[in-house]
Amino acid sequence: MTKPLVAIRSVAKNFGEFQALKSVSLDIWPGEVMCLIGASGSGKTTLLRCINQLAAIDGGGIWLDGELLGVREQGGRLHRLSEREIGRQRLKTGMVFQRFNLFPHKTALENITEGPLQVHGRKFDEVRAEAVELLRRVGLSAKADAYPAQLSGGQQQRVAIARALAMKPMLMLFDEPTSALDPELVGEVLAVMKELAKSGMTMMVVTHELGFAREVADRVVYMDQGAIIEQGRASDVLGAPREERTKAFLSAVI
Amino acid sequence: MKPAPALAEGFPDLSGMRIAREPHWFRWLSAALIVLVLAAIGRAFAGGQIEWSYVSRFLTAKVILEGIVNTMVMAVLAMALGIFLGVVVAIMRLSPNPVLKTVAAGYTWLFRGTPLILQLLLWFNLALVFPTIGIPGLWSGRAVDVMTPFLAALLGLGINQGAYTSEVMRAGMLSVDIGQYEAAQAIGMGRLRALRRIILPQAMRVVIPPLGNEFIGMVKATSLASVIQYPEVLHNAENIYYANSRVIELLIVAGLWYLLVVSILTPLQMLLERRFARGTLQFAR
Numbered sequence: 001m002t003k004p005l006v007a008i009r010s011v012a013k014n015f016g017e018f019q020a021l022k023s024v025s026l027d028i029w030p031g032e033v034m035c036l037i038g039a040s041g042s043g044k045t046t047l048l049r050c051i052n053q054l055a056a057i058d059g060g061g062i063w064l065d066g067e068l069l070g071v072r073e074q075g076g077r078l079h080r081l082s083e084r085e086i087g088r089q090r091l092k093t094g095m096v097f098q099r100f101n102l103f104p105h106k107t108a109l110e111n112i113t114e115g116p117l118q119v120h121g122r123k124f125d126e127v128r129a130e131a132v133e134l135l136r137r138v139g140l141s142a143k144a145d146a147y148p149a150q151l152s153g154g155q156q157q158r159v160a161i162a163r164a165l166a167m168k169p170m171l172m173l174f175d176e177p178t179s180a181l182d183p184e185l186v187g188e189v190l191a192v193m194k195e196l197a198k199s200g201m202t203m204m205v206v207t208h209e210l211g212f213a214r215e216v217a218d219r220v221v222y223m224d225q226g227a228i229i230e231q232g233r234a235s236d237v238l239g240a241p242r243e244e245r246t247k248a249f250l251s252a253v254i
Numbered sequence: 255m256k257p258a259p260a261l262a263e264g265f266p267d268l269s270g271m272r273i274a275r276e277p278h279w280f281r282w283l284s285a286a287l288i289v290l291v292l293a294a295i296g297r298a299f300a301g302g303q304i305e306w307s308y309v310s311r312f313l314t315a316k317v318i319l320e321g322i323v324n325t326m327v328m329a330v331l332a333m334a335l336g337i338f339l340g341v342v343v344a345i346m347r348l349s350p351n352p353v354l355k356t357v358a359a360g361y362t363w364l365f366r367g368t369p370l371i372l373q374l375l376l377w378f379n380l381a382l383v384f385p386t387i388g389i390p391g392l393w394s395g396r397a398v399d400v401m402t403p404f405l406a407a408l409l410g411l412g413i414n415q416g417a418y419t420s421e422v423m424r425a426g427m428l429s430v431d432i433g434q435y436e437a438a439q440a441i442g443m444g445r446l447r448a449l450r451r452i453i454l455p456q457a458m459r460v461v462i463p464p465l466g467n468e469f470i471g472m473v474k475a476t477s478l479a480s481v482i483q484y485p486e487v488l489h490n491a492e493n494i495y496y497a498n499s500r501v502i503e504l505l506i507v508a509g510l511w512y513l514l515v516v517s518i519l520t521p522l523q524m525l526l527e528r529r530f531a532r533g534t535l536q537f538a539r
């Protein structure tokens with residue numbers, strides 16, 4: 001029997017008094033495309049950030065590819081991992097941010113090659129060839145030498161996806177990748193994500209694009225107030241929600 | 255299709271008409287006034303008790319030229335030390351480690367809190383506190399021999415500068431969006447690599463104008479090292495006027511050299527700014 005790529009068990013996360021996540025448990029299976037939906041403040045972005053360890057969890061545990069994240073169990077206690085070990089664990093995930101966060105002082109190509117060159121310490125020629133291929137894959141071959149400020153929002157986000165893919169992650173995390181885009185630019189980013197999903201990449205996508213969720217997601221998870229309220233096939237959760245809160249959210253969004 | 259409605263009357267066509275040049279009488283008048291005042295000041299100095307021949311003679315005297323070279327050498331070295339210390343201290347200050355944070359804050363507190371001239375005198379007179387200095391078991395020497403005017407000036411100016419530069423660097427690093435740090439982490443970079451590759455290059459753009467300011471300040475602050483016998487340009491000018499009593503003439507000589515050096519530094523700063531502006535302007539390349 002296959003194992004889940006990510007196993008989330010009873011994860012809690014607080015920001016001061018505010019409980020961002022309340023005992024969340026979830027499995028993500030290899031090759032699965034999961035869309036997380038819910039109102040802002042429901043904890044879906046926090047969940048992604050915990051998987052990528054940009055936020056440290058306050059309770060429970062997350063296993064990625066069988067390995068416990070952020071801590072090590074020893075003598076009945078948990079010990080925090082060093083920054084270096086956390087960095088190594090992060091390499092298994094790629095993150096795409098709502099605000100792109102491209103490096104503005106580097107060209108599109110340099111943004112993509114930075115990680116493989118600096119972190120993996122690989123050879124320039126081979127890294128460059130891969131970056132060129134990634135740019136072609138996201139449809140931006142002509143923009144290799146452009147700086148982020150010279151690109152549209154949609155183009156920047158596609159470079160950001162290529163940058164994450166360059167590290168060859170097992171899991172791609174998308175944090176509202178189209179929320180900061182003008183409406184006419186959303187489609188080009190979603191098209192790249194669809195192609196990625198088709199290629200078999202495991203993806204967790206926090207999104208408000210219900211059309212994308214309906215079309216691409218294997219599973220839709222609805223979150224509210226730091227907890228998973230409902231999950232299932234996209235057609236079920238989005239088409240025939242069982243929970244009242246899901247129904248209320250969907251009728252407010254559509 | 256309906257025809258467009260007719261436009262209302264009474265709004266004439268202004269296309270083809272130019273905007274007339276204003277005479278700006280007041281600008282001409284004020285400019286003339288300023289020229290007059292400057293001419294009067296110039297005339298007063300020309301007729302004053304200044305032997306301009308001394309100024310031109312000593313402007314390129316060997317001792318003065320050596321002095322300005324020493325001034326520049328000290329300014330560059332002390333600024334380099336200051337920037338190095340400033341970057342290190344700023345990184346310590348922004349570290350999550352409370353020990354590093356406290357040490358950095360203490361350093362800034364101490365060296366910003368006392369006058370530079372006092373610090374220079376302390377370094378120079380270190381021999382009064384520690385007659386011999388060195389590394390135990392490895393090497394040691396008499397402090398009077400080790401603490402030359404050059405070394406005392408370098409340590410005094412550089413360490414003091416580091417305290418100020420650390421705050422400039424910290425401001426620069428804080429100006430970089432937190433998302434940049436997260437993006438660097440997300441591709442597996444550690445704290446120091448993210449700082450070096452992603453945060454500092456972007457911070458440079460912000461810190462160059464204040465650092466240019468600091469460097470110009472440093473060029474002039476080296477003149478304080480004259481009190482500890484470092485042979486920079488003011489010290490050498492003073493030595494000459496102690497001998498020939500041409501005080502004002504030699505102060506003008508030193509002043510002209512400072513002005514010249516600072517005038518050269520300004521365009522250099524602009525070149526540097528352009529270098530670090532990569533990617534910030536739509537068409538910058």
